[in-house]
Amino acid sequence: MDIRTVGVVGAGQMGNGIAHVFALAGFEVTLHDISEDALSRALATIEKNLERQVSRGKITGADKAAAVARLHTTKTLTDLGQSDLIIEAATERETVKTAIFEDLQPHLKPETILTSNTSSISITRLASRTDRPEKFMGFHFMNPVPVMQLVELIRGIATDEETFKTLHAVVERLGKTAASAEDFPAFIVNRILMPMINEAVYTLYEGVGSVKSIDESMKLGANHPMGPLELADFIGLDTCLAIMNVLHDGLADTKYRPCPLLTKYVEAGWLGRKTQRGFYDYRGETPVPTR
Numbered sequence: 001m002d003i004r005t006v007g008v009v010g011a012g013q014m015g016n017g018i019a020h021v022f023a024l025a026g027f028e029v030t031l032h033d034i035s036e037d038a039l040s041r042a043l044a045t046i047e048k049n050l051e052r053q054v055s056r057g058k059i060t061g062a063d064k065a066a067a068v069a070r071l072h073t074t075k076t077l078t079d080l081g082q083s084d085l086i087i088e089a090a091t092e093r094e095t096v097k098t099a100i101f102e103d104l105q106p107h108l109k110p111e112t113i114l115t116s117n118t119s120s121i122s123i124t125r126l127a128s129r130t131d132r133p134e135k136f137m138g139f140h141f142m143n144p145v146p147v148m149q150l151v152e153l154i155r156g157i158a159t160d161e162e163t164f165k166t167l168h169a170v171v172e173r174l175g176k177t178a179a180s181a182e183d184f185p186a187f188i189v190n191r192i193l194m195p196m197i198n199e200a201v202y203t204l205y206e207g208v209g210s211v212k213s214i215d216e217s218m219k220l221g222a223n224h225p226m227g228p229l230e231l232a233d234f235i236g237l238d239t240c241l242a243i244m245n246v247l248h249d250g251l252a253d254t255k256y257r258p259c260p261l262l263t264k265y266v267e268a269g270w271l272g273r274k275t276q277r278g279f280y281d282y283r284g285e286t287p288v289p290t291r
């Protein structure tokens with residue numbers, strides 16, 4: 001199937017990155033969010049990140065202008081109905097995602113492919129709540145989307161070969177690399193990455209190290225580009241906790257138990273960069289560790 005028009009649901013950090021790379025690659029993109037604020041912030045972020053690519057000589061000013069012209073926003077979910085491809089990138093909560101697909105369904109063309117950018121939730125279960133499980137897939141981008149090369153492709157039990165091939169070709173058109181993962185909790189990247197982040201939070205909780213020493217250790221001692229706590233703040237602590245809960249519930253192994261300190265930060269509303277406070281406080285000039 002030839003994909004030309006793309007509807008992105010959720011204009012948070014992933015939704016804006018996904019809209020950015022699709023518009024730059026020549027797709028017509030409509031970005032939806034329930035909040036007007038989120039839509040304006042997303043457009044401002046996309047403009048800033050495109051400008052950064054222009055200033056580093058990665059794209060031209062004309063590429064940027066053309067990408068911006070291909071970007072549309074809406075608060076009305078049904079405006080996405082005529083898209084060839086839907087990418088759901090709303091909050092990591094199954095009830096939120098299921099409701100979005102249910103609301104969209106009556107307005108879709110029969111051939112529209114549905115995908116979710118979920119970090120962890122069962123693709124088979126999300127697909128089973130739609131009228132087209134054979135045209136449903138996990139389409140997992142990494143953060144920051146304009147920079148990261150990988151896209152995980154996750155088939156549900158009913159996903160057909162044509163859908164897989166179509167999305168594989170879309171990933172190539174974006175200039176990214178696809179990796180196939182089976183539909184088990186958190187797939188590949190987060191099955192490995194999130195327990196490491198959770199272990200870093202336990203290391204902090206048990207007083208083995210401070211925020212600064214844990215992050216410095218992993219940056220300088222293991223050559224990670226960001227320390228695990230800095231990365232957790234970057235991803236969003238609510239998303240990290242949601243993924244750990246899916247691993248814990250789905251694999252029924254105590255090794256995936258979310259650290260109580262991670263739960264506490266989320267309960268405080270300290271969700272990381274997006275709320276300006278997490279393992280670091282971002283309200284000043286430079287990030288200050290909170291422990």
Ligand SMILES: CC(=O)CC(=O)SCCNC(=O)CCNC(=O)[C@H](O)C(C)(C)COP(=O)(O)OP(=O)(O)OC[C@H]1O[C@@H](n2cnc3c(N)ncnc32)[C@H](O)[C@@H]1OP(=O)(O)O
Nearest residue numbers: 049052056119141142143144146147189190225226231235
């Ligand atoms: C939770 C999930 O479900 C799955 C996930 O996504 S897990 C998270 C996966 N992501 C990671 O692990 C990210 C780890 N961190 C990194 O790789 C790096 O710190 C980083 C790429 C984010 C930033 O790198 P840095 O060297 O500190 O910063 P900086 O020099 O400003 O940026 C590096 C490059 O990225 C570009 N860049 C950074 N953010 C960007 C953005 N949002 N948009 C466009 N370009 C961006 C910069 O322009 C720069 O480009 P050049 O190399 O051409 O100069």
Ligand SMILES: NC(=O)C1=CN([C@@H]2O[C@H](COP(=O)(O)OP(=O)(O)OC[C@H]3O[C@@H](n4cnc5c(N)ncnc54)[C@H](OP(=O)(O)O)[C@@H]3O)[C@@H](O)[C@H]2O)C=CC1
Nearest residue numbers: 010012013014033034035038089090091092118119143235
């Ligand atoms: N953060 C990361 O590093 C990665 C995240 N993901 C996945 O991407 C998805 C989005 O994550 P992320 O962008 O970080 O989250 P954010 O919290 O940044 O953004 C989520 C956005 O979805 C909006 N939203 C909530 N409910 C609805 C709805 N019913 N309809 C439309 N929009 C809605 C939220 O609005 P409001 O704020 O008003 O609630 C918010 O703007 C999640 O499934 C996450 O697991 C995948 C890869 C990496």
